[in-house]
Amino acid sequence: MELRPYQKEAKTAVLSQWEQGNSKTLLVLPTGCGKTIVFAKIAEDRVRNGERVLILAHRGELLEQAADKILNACGLGCAVEKAEESCIGSWYRITVGSVQSLMREKRLAQFSKDYFNTIIIDEAHHSISDSYQKILGYFDEAKVLGVTATPDRGDMKNLGQVFDSLAYEYTLPRAIKEGYLSPIKALTIPLKLDLTGVGTQAGDYKASDIDTALDPYLYQIADEMLKYCKERKTVVFLPLIKTSQKFCKILNEKGFRSAEVNGNSIDRGTVLADFDSGKYNVLCNSMLLTEGWDCPSVDCVIVLRPTKVRGLYCQMVGRGTRLCEGKKDLLLLDFLWHTERHELCRPAHLICESPEVAEKMTANIAAAGMPVDIEQAEEKAKEDVVAQREEALAKQLAEMKKRKRKLVDPLQYEMSIQAEDLSSYVPAFGWECSPPSDKQKATLEKLGIFPDEIDNAGKAQLLLDRLGKRRNLGLTTPKQIRFLESRGFQHVGTWQFESARNLIDRIAANNWHVPNGIDPASYEPKVVNNSDVGI
Structure with a gap:
């Protein structure tokens, strides 16, 4: 099987990290981007080196999929380490193993400590x-x-406690764009659904409390679904099994062809197959389908289990992001959850790194009153936030001009080069962390960045990497940005180095005054490579 370009990049990056120690x-x-294929190819590579590979997962369906x-x-068979099955004595070099089985001391003691050379953890957000x-x-x-597709954890502990590095990340916006x-x-x-009385448990909203808050609105939600998704294939996530079953009945009363599945469903496989084939057009579940289930034809997702865990939210929405013949887009219905807490995940959190941009994007989508493409919504929110920041920055710049x-x-610098990843x-x-x-600070100062306001090595390294890339691309330096923006020119960070140098030479020749006929607020250089904005 031929890997896609980003999958090749991912495999190379992982092997490189291991080689670096x-x-x-x-x-x-x-x-939907084929993470299983990537780690299958990495496992194949390790086997060719004579290694044994263990693939760990917390659910049987994930082990079977792997x-x-x-x-x-790869044409490679796998041994199984789960319940009564054991890989010991098998000639297969790859083992798929259940965490629940392997964690037992008696089970572990059967293996030498160097039995496996490589361990791959599927759904690694559970690994902490x-x-x-x-x-x-x-x-x-x-x-x-x-x-993992979702690097956040419900208990808010950081995966940085488990892993030494992030080898590669392929983002949702890039996957959609490509x-x-x-x-x-x-x-x-x-x-408006009121969540003010809902408590928290294990870092997220308490399912039983959500259920109580949600119940009075179920008929109204069904009526809204009639307006927007009667012709779509819809998955609905609900907090408890009883609510899922109740909502399924309501939807059928309203004319939908709805089915419900849960962990106790004896006919779960049949129901899922019937939904896939089109017998049903709505599938209700109580958080059963967040992992390990694929149905590419799903083109509408409704999250009626509000969460503050970004990873869980991404998993739910991810049930509808796969491509399918005849499918134009995924419709994500969002409700006005009223809560005093600000951690609630909304569509903006699928792609926004900055909380400020996410908040603005959420407000813009709510005001639109119609389906909005989330990539376009993010761009608009970024522009709005930049405008707000520029207003605040103007005051800061006025203070900076007074400094020696x-x-x-x-x-x-971040604002000038429009680098959202740096500012967030x-x-x-x-x-x-x-x-x-001292070396980072000295280099930043030498290159024109004031280092005292950078409080961690990761940010310092990110700035240094960005400065190097910009130098290679022939973009403006920090000192050029400082000089020209102090005289009122805008977004000098998006200019070419030569354009900035030519203008500075003209100002110098004019006794360090901006020449007549040039308005700094509206001035644009003749050569601007917009594709390098954010670099």
Whole structure:
């Protein structure tokens, strides 16, 4: 099986991290982008090197999927370490193993500590739990790859505690832009659901409390669905089984062809197959289908189980992001959840790194009153936030002009080059959280960035990497940005180096005054490479 370009990049990045000595590394690919294929090919590579590979997962369906994909993609069979089945004595070099089985001390003791050379963790956002840590601690010499579509954890602990590095991340917007996932349209339904009395448990909203708050609105929600998704194939996520069953009945009363599945459903396989074939057009479930189930023809997702866990929200929406013949887009219905807490996940959190942009995007979608493409909505929200920031920055710049120093404040630099990833950066791994090194600070100062306002090594390194890329692309330097923006020119960070230098030469020749006929607020250089904005 031929890997897609980003899958090749991902595989190369993982192997590179291991070669550099980062024995525990993380790979992030959105749902529907073939993460199983990538780690199957990595497992094949390890087997060719004579290694034994363990693939860990917490659910039987994930183990079966992994074994099937490895057989189809690589022609390699897998041994099984689960319940009564054991890989010991098998000639297969790859084992798919259940965490619940392997975590038992008696089970682990049957293996030598170097039995597995490589461990791959599917759905790695679960790996911080004690059960996974017990297994990783036993096979402590093995290289580890964590693979996930959702790098957040419900208990808010950071995966940086488990992994040494992030080898590769393929983002949802990039996957949509490159044609590997379906475009997403979000629609805010003006139905206010009050969550102010809902408590929290294990880092998220308590399902039983959500159920109580949601129950009075079920008929109204069904009426809204009649307006927007009667002709769509819809999956609805609800907090409890009883609510899922009740809502399924309501939908059938309203004329939908609705079915319900839960962990106790004896006929679950039949119901899922019938939904796939079109016998039903709505499938209700109580959080059963967040992982390990694929139905590419789903083109509408409704989340009636509000969550503050971004990873869980992405998993739910991910049930509808796959491509399918005849499918134009995924419609994501969002309701006006009223809560005093601001952690509630909304469509904006699928693609926004900045909380500020996410908040603005959520407000814009709600005001639109019609389905809005989330990529376009994010761009508009970014523009709005930039405008707000520029207003605040103008005041800061006025203060900066009074300062003697010739260095650029990091905030001014990030705003000028329009680098959202820099302004929203949050350190994750151990080394990133430590203070900037003296060498980093000295280099930043030499290149024109004021280093005292950078409080972690990860941000310092990101800035240094960006400065190097911009130099190679022939874009403006921090000192050029500082000089020209102090005289009122806008977004100098998007200019070419030569354009800025020519203008500075003209100002210098005019006794350091802006020449007549040039309005700094509206001035645009003749050569601007817009594709490099954010670099």
